Amino acid sequence: KGKNDFWRYLLGFLVIFIGWQVIGMLPLFAVAFSYAENLQVFQESANENFMNLGIDKNLFLFLMLISFIVGLLSIFFVVKKIHQRKVITLITARKKMDWKRVFFSFSLWFLISTILLVISYYGNPDDFKWNFKPMPFLILIFLSFLLLPLQTSFEELLFRGYLMQGFGVLLRNAWLPLLITSVIFGLLHGANPEVEKLGYWIFVYYIGTGLFLGLLTILDDGTELALGFHAANNIVAAVFVTQSWVVFQTDALFISFAEPTLGFESFFPVVVLYPILLIVFAKKYQWKNWKEKLFGKIENPFIDNQSNVI
Structure with missing residues:
Protein backbone atom coordinates (compact mmCIF):
# COMPACT_ATOMS: atom_id res chain seq x y z
CA LYS A 1 0.00 0.00 0.00
CA GLY A 2 1.23 3.47 -0.79
CA LYS A 3 1.80 6.10 1.86
CA ASN A 4 -0.03 9.25 0.81
CA ASP A 5 0.16 11.60 3.80
CA PHE A 6 0.29 15.21 2.63
CA TRP A 7 3.57 15.84 4.45
CA ARG A 8 5.12 13.20 2.21
CA TYR A 9 4.07 15.24 -0.81
CA LEU A 10 5.67 18.35 0.68
CA LEU A 11 8.90 16.46 1.35
CA GLY A 12 8.71 14.81 -2.04
CA PHE A 13 8.29 18.12 -3.85
CA LEU A 14 11.34 19.49 -2.04
CA VAL A 15 13.41 16.49 -3.19
CA ILE A 16 12.11 16.86 -6.75
CA PHE A 17 12.85 20.59 -6.79
CA ILE A 18 16.43 20.03 -5.59
CA GLY A 19 16.97 17.38 -8.24
CA TRP A 20 15.42 19.52 -10.97
CA GLN A 21 16.69 23.01 -10.20
CA VAL A 22 19.93 22.34 -8.29
CA ILE A 23 21.56 19.02 -9.20
CA GLY A 24 20.13 19.01 -12.71
CA MET A 25 21.47 22.49 -13.47
CA LEU A 26 25.07 21.71 -12.46
CA PRO A 27 26.15 20.51 -15.95
CA LEU A 28 24.88 23.75 -17.53
CA PHE A 29 26.61 25.85 -14.88
CA ALA A 30 29.85 23.93 -15.39
CA VAL A 31 29.84 24.39 -19.18
CA ALA A 32 28.80 28.03 -18.90
CA PHE A 33 31.62 28.70 -16.44
CA SER A 34 34.12 27.16 -18.87
CA TYR A 35 32.88 29.54 -21.59
CA ALA A 36 32.98 32.64 -19.36
CA GLU A 37 36.15 34.74 -19.29
CA ASN A 38 35.85 35.35 -15.57
CA LEU A 39 33.46 35.08 -12.64
CA GLN A 40 31.86 38.46 -13.35
CA VAL A 41 30.99 37.48 -16.93
CA PHE A 42 29.54 34.20 -15.63
CA GLN A 43 27.36 36.02 -13.09
CA GLU A 44 26.14 38.52 -15.69
CA SER A 45 25.26 35.70 -18.09
CA ALA A 46 23.48 33.81 -15.30
CA ASN A 47 21.26 36.86 -14.77
CA GLU A 48 20.57 37.24 -18.49
CA ASN A 49 21.17 34.19 -20.68
CA PHE A 50 24.01 31.67 -20.84
CA MET A 51 23.62 31.52 -24.63
CA ASN A 52 25.27 34.94 -24.75
CA LEU A 53 28.51 33.13 -23.91
CA GLY A 54 28.52 31.52 -27.35
CA ILE A 55 27.37 28.05 -26.32
CA ASP A 56 26.22 25.98 -29.29
CA LYS A 57 22.42 25.92 -29.58
CA ASN A 58 22.12 22.14 -29.54
CA LEU A 59 24.59 21.82 -26.67
CA PHE A 60 22.61 24.42 -24.72
CA LEU A 61 19.37 22.54 -25.42
CA PHE A 62 20.96 19.28 -24.25
CA LEU A 63 22.24 20.88 -21.05
CA MET A 64 18.84 22.43 -20.35
CA LEU A 65 17.11 19.10 -20.85
CA ILE A 66 19.43 17.38 -18.38
CA SER A 67 17.77 19.27 -15.53
CA PHE A 68 14.36 17.88 -16.51
CA ILE A 69 15.74 14.36 -16.85
CA VAL A 70 17.19 14.58 -13.33
CA GLY A 71 13.84 15.98 -12.21
CA LEU A 72 12.03 13.02 -13.77
CA LEU A 73 14.35 10.56 -12.03
CA SER A 74 13.73 12.47 -8.79
CA ILE A 75 9.98 11.96 -9.22
CA PHE A 76 10.50 8.22 -9.67
CA PHE A 77 12.71 8.14 -6.57
CA VAL A 78 10.16 10.04 -4.48
CA VAL A 79 7.24 7.85 -5.53
CA LYS A 80 9.12 4.62 -4.82
CA LYS A 81 10.99 5.60 -1.65
CA ILE A 82 8.90 8.26 0.09
CA HIS A 83 5.44 7.09 -0.97
CA GLN A 84 6.40 3.42 -1.35
CA ARG A 85 4.31 3.09 -4.49
CA LYS A 86 4.93 1.84 -7.98
CA VAL A 87 5.65 4.55 -10.54
CA ILE A 88 2.77 3.36 -12.73
CA THR A 89 0.33 4.66 -10.08
CA LEU A 90 1.54 8.18 -10.79
CA ILE A 91 1.11 7.79 -14.54
Missing part, protein backbone atom coordinates in the same frame (compact mmCIF):
# COMPACT_ATOMS: atom_id res chain seq x y z
CA THR A 92 -2.24 6.05 -14.86
CA ALA A 93 -5.02 4.26 -12.99
CA ARG A 94 -4.74 1.43 -15.52
CA LYS A 95 -2.69 -1.68 -14.77
CA LYS A 96 -0.12 -0.65 -17.36
CA MET A 97 0.60 2.39 -19.46
CA ASP A 98 -1.58 2.71 -22.56
CA TRP A 99 0.94 3.63 -25.26
CA LYS A 100 -1.79 3.74 -27.92
CA ARG A 101 -3.30 6.70 -26.10
CA VAL A 102 0.09 8.45 -25.99
CA PHE A 103 0.74 7.95 -29.70
CA PHE A 104 -2.79 8.92 -30.74
CA SER A 105 -2.67 12.18 -28.80
CA PHE A 106 0.86 12.87 -30.04
CA SER A 107 -0.02 12.23 -33.69
CA LEU A 108 -3.22 14.26 -33.56
CA TRP A 109 -1.65 17.38 -32.04
CA PHE A 110 1.52 17.05 -34.14
CA LEU A 111 -0.65 17.07 -37.27
CA ILE A 112 -2.80 20.00 -36.12
CA SER A 113 0.22 22.06 -35.06
CA THR A 114 1.99 21.39 -38.37
CA ILE A 115 -1.09 22.42 -40.34
CA LEU A 116 -1.35 25.66 -38.35
CA LEU A 117 2.33 26.41 -39.06
CA VAL A 118 1.85 25.78 -42.78
CA ILE A 119 -1.15 28.13 -42.82
CA SER A 120 0.87 30.77 -40.97
CA TYR A 121 3.76 30.38 -43.42
CA TYR A 122 1.66 30.73 -46.56
CA GLY A 123 -0.32 33.56 -45.02
CA ASN A 124 2.81 35.59 -44.21
CA PRO A 125 5.79 34.10 -46.09
CA ASP A 126 7.87 37.26 -45.67
CA ASP A 127 7.94 36.69 -41.91
CA PHE A 128 9.92 33.45 -42.32
CA LYS A 129 13.51 32.73 -43.31
CA TRP A 130 14.78 29.29 -44.35
CA ASN A 131 17.30 28.16 -41.75
CA PHE A 132 18.14 24.56 -42.69
CA LYS A 133 21.64 23.48 -41.63
CA PRO A 134 22.00 19.72 -42.23
CA MET A 135 24.18 18.58 -39.32
CA PRO A 136 22.81 20.93 -36.61
CA PHE A 137 19.27 20.08 -37.73
CA LEU A 138 19.91 16.33 -37.55
CA ILE A 139 21.28 16.75 -34.04
CA LEU A 140 18.21 18.83 -33.15
CA ILE A 141 15.92 16.09 -34.49
CA PHE A 142 17.76 13.52 -32.36
CA LEU A 143 17.56 15.66 -29.21
CA SER A 144 13.94 16.62 -29.82
CA PHE A 145 12.52 13.14 -30.34
CA LEU A 146 14.73 11.43 -27.77
CA LEU A 147 14.98 13.95 -24.92
CA LEU A 148 12.15 16.49 -25.28
CA PRO A 149 9.54 13.82 -24.41
CA LEU A 150 11.45 13.31 -21.15
CA GLN A 151 11.20 17.04 -20.43
CA THR A 152 7.47 17.13 -21.15
CA SER A 153 6.95 13.89 -19.20
CA PHE A 154 8.60 15.49 -16.19
CA GLU A 155 6.22 18.46 -16.37
CA GLU A 156 3.17 16.26 -16.83
CA LEU A 157 4.06 13.83 -14.06
CA LEU A 158 4.89 16.73 -11.75
CA PHE A 159 1.79 18.85 -12.36
CA ARG A 160 -0.89 16.46 -13.64
CA GLY A 161 0.48 13.53 -11.66
CA TYR A 162 2.30 14.27 -8.43
CA LEU A 163 0.96 17.70 -7.45
CA MET A 164 -2.59 16.97 -8.55
CA GLN A 165 -2.61 13.77 -6.51
CA GLY A 166 -1.07 15.56 -3.54
CA PHE A 167 -3.62 18.36 -3.53
CA GLY A 168 -6.32 15.73 -4.08
CA VAL A 169 -5.24 13.99 -0.86
CA LEU A 170 -5.39 17.31 0.99
CA LEU A 171 -8.59 18.76 -0.50
CA ARG A 172 -10.52 15.54 -1.21
CA ASN A 173 -11.75 16.69 -4.63
CA ALA A 174 -10.42 16.99 -8.18
CA TRP A 175 -11.62 20.39 -9.40
CA LEU A 176 -9.66 22.50 -6.91
CA PRO A 177 -6.35 20.65 -7.47
CA LEU A 178 -7.04 21.07 -11.20
CA LEU A 179 -7.30 24.85 -10.79
CA ILE A 180 -4.31 25.12 -8.43
CA THR A 181 -1.94 23.07 -10.58
CA SER A 182 -3.06 24.88 -13.75
CA VAL A 183 -2.36 28.28 -12.22
CA ILE A 184 1.04 27.13 -10.94
CA PHE A 185 1.82 25.67 -14.37
CA GLY A 186 0.89 28.97 -16.00
CA LEU A 187 2.80 31.16 -13.55
CA LEU A 188 5.98 29.11 -14.03
CA HIS A 189 5.96 30.37 -17.62
CA GLY A 190 6.16 33.94 -16.31
CA ALA A 191 9.86 34.14 -17.17
CA ASN A 192 9.14 33.41 -20.83
CA PRO A 193 9.89 36.33 -23.19
CA GLU A 194 6.30 36.13 -24.47
CA VAL A 195 5.10 37.62 -21.20
CA GLU A 196 7.36 40.64 -21.57
CA LYS A 197 6.36 41.09 -25.22
CA LEU A 198 2.64 40.34 -24.99
CA GLY A 199 1.73 41.20 -21.41
CA TYR A 200 -0.07 39.26 -18.74
CA TRP A 201 -3.01 38.29 -20.94
CA ILE A 202 -0.82 35.55 -22.39
CA PHE A 203 -1.29 33.74 -19.07
CA VAL A 204 -4.79 32.91 -20.33
CA TYR A 205 -3.09 30.63 -22.86
CA TYR A 206 -0.67 29.09 -20.35
CA ILE A 207 -3.25 28.49 -17.62
CA GLY A 208 -5.82 27.39 -20.21
CA THR A 209 -3.37 24.81 -21.52
CA GLY A 210 -2.79 23.59 -17.96
CA LEU A 211 -6.55 23.24 -17.45
CA PHE A 212 -6.89 21.31 -20.70
CA LEU A 213 -4.09 18.88 -19.82
CA GLY A 214 -5.50 18.48 -16.32
CA LEU A 215 -8.97 17.70 -17.69
CA LEU A 216 -7.46 15.08 -19.99
CA THR A 217 -5.79 13.45 -17.00
CA ILE A 218 -8.85 13.47 -14.73
CA LEU A 219 -11.45 12.43 -17.30
CA ASP A 220 -9.27 9.74 -18.87
CA ASP A 221 -7.96 8.35 -15.55
CA GLY A 222 -4.35 8.77 -16.60
CA THR A 223 -1.72 11.09 -18.00
CA GLU A 224 -1.19 9.27 -21.32
CA LEU A 225 -3.15 11.75 -23.47
CA ALA A 226 -1.47 14.72 -21.79
CA LEU A 227 1.96 13.11 -22.24
CA GLY A 228 1.44 12.68 -25.98
CA PHE A 229 -0.01 16.15 -26.49
CA HIS A 230 2.72 17.97 -24.57
CA ALA A 231 5.53 16.07 -26.32
CA ALA A 232 4.11 16.88 -29.76
CA ASN A 233 3.65 20.53 -28.84
CA ASN A 234 7.26 21.04 -27.74
CA ILE A 235 8.81 19.02 -30.56
CA VAL A 236 6.96 21.03 -33.21
CA ALA A 237 8.00 24.27 -31.51
CA ALA A 238 11.65 23.21 -31.39
CA VAL A 239 12.05 21.62 -34.82
CA PHE A 240 10.03 23.70 -37.28
CA VAL A 241 10.19 27.37 -36.29
CA THR A 242 12.36 29.36 -33.90
CA GLN A 243 11.47 32.96 -33.07
CA SER A 244 14.00 35.73 -33.72
CA TRP A 245 12.96 37.68 -30.62
CA VAL A 246 13.19 34.92 -28.00
CA VAL A 247 16.22 34.45 -25.77
CA PHE A 248 16.55 30.71 -26.43
CA GLN A 249 16.64 29.66 -30.09
CA THR A 250 17.12 26.32 -31.85
CA ASP A 251 18.52 25.28 -35.23
CA ALA A 252 14.97 24.89 -36.55
CA LEU A 253 13.95 24.76 -40.21
CA PHE A 254 12.69 28.34 -40.16
CA ILE A 255 13.34 31.55 -38.27
CA SER A 256 10.27 33.72 -37.77
CA PHE A 257 10.84 37.47 -37.74
CA ALA A 258 7.20 38.30 -37.08
CA GLU A 259 6.65 40.68 -34.19
CA PRO A 260 4.57 39.02 -31.49
CA THR A 261 1.03 40.32 -31.16
CA LEU A 262 -1.71 39.45 -28.72
CA GLY A 263 -4.65 38.63 -30.95
CA PHE A 264 -7.26 35.96 -31.44
CA GLU A 265 -4.58 33.52 -32.61
CA SER A 266 -3.10 33.63 -29.10
CA PHE A 267 -6.34 32.34 -27.60
CA PHE A 268 -7.51 30.21 -30.54
CA PRO A 269 -6.18 26.94 -29.06
CA VAL A 270 -7.81 27.54 -25.68
CA VAL A 271 -11.15 28.81 -27.02
CA VAL A 272 -11.56 26.59 -30.09
CA LEU A 273 -9.09 23.73 -30.43
CA TYR A 274 -8.98 22.43 -26.85
CA PRO A 275 -12.78 22.08 -26.53
CA ILE A 276 -12.89 20.26 -29.88
CA LEU A 277 -10.10 17.93 -28.77
CA LEU A 278 -11.93 17.21 -25.52
CA ILE A 279 -14.96 16.15 -27.56
CA VAL A 280 -12.81 13.99 -29.85
CA PHE A 281 -11.14 12.24 -26.93
CA ALA A 282 -14.43 11.85 -25.06
CA LYS A 283 -16.04 10.16 -28.07
CA LYS A 284 -13.06 7.94 -28.81
CA TYR A 285 -12.52 6.76 -25.24
CA GLN A 286 -16.18 6.91 -24.14
CA TRP A 287 -15.67 9.09 -21.10
CA LYS A 288 -18.47 8.91 -18.58
CA ASN A 289 -19.28 10.41 -15.17
CA TRP A 290 -17.65 13.78 -15.93
CA LYS A 291 -19.43 15.45 -13.02
CA GLU A 292 -18.47 12.76 -10.52
CA LYS A 293 -14.83 12.73 -11.63
CA LEU A 294 -14.51 16.51 -11.38
CA PHE A 295 -16.70 17.33 -8.39
CA GLY A 296 -17.08 14.07 -6.49
CA LYS A 297 -15.36 13.51 -3.16
CA ILE A 298 -12.00 11.75 -3.27
CA GLU A 299 -11.60 9.08 -0.64
CA ASN A 300 -8.17 8.37 0.85
CA PRO A 301 -6.51 6.30 -1.90
CA PHE A 302 -4.62 3.12 -1.35
CA ILE A 303 -2.62 1.02 -3.75
CA ASP A 304 -3.17 -2.70 -4.10
CA ASN A 305 -0.58 -5.27 -5.11
CA GLN A 306 -1.49 -4.96 -8.80
CA SER A 307 -0.75 -1.20 -8.75
CA ASN A 308 -4.39 -0.17 -9.16
CA VAL A 309 -5.57 3.03 -7.54
CA ILE A 310 -8.71 2.24 -5.54
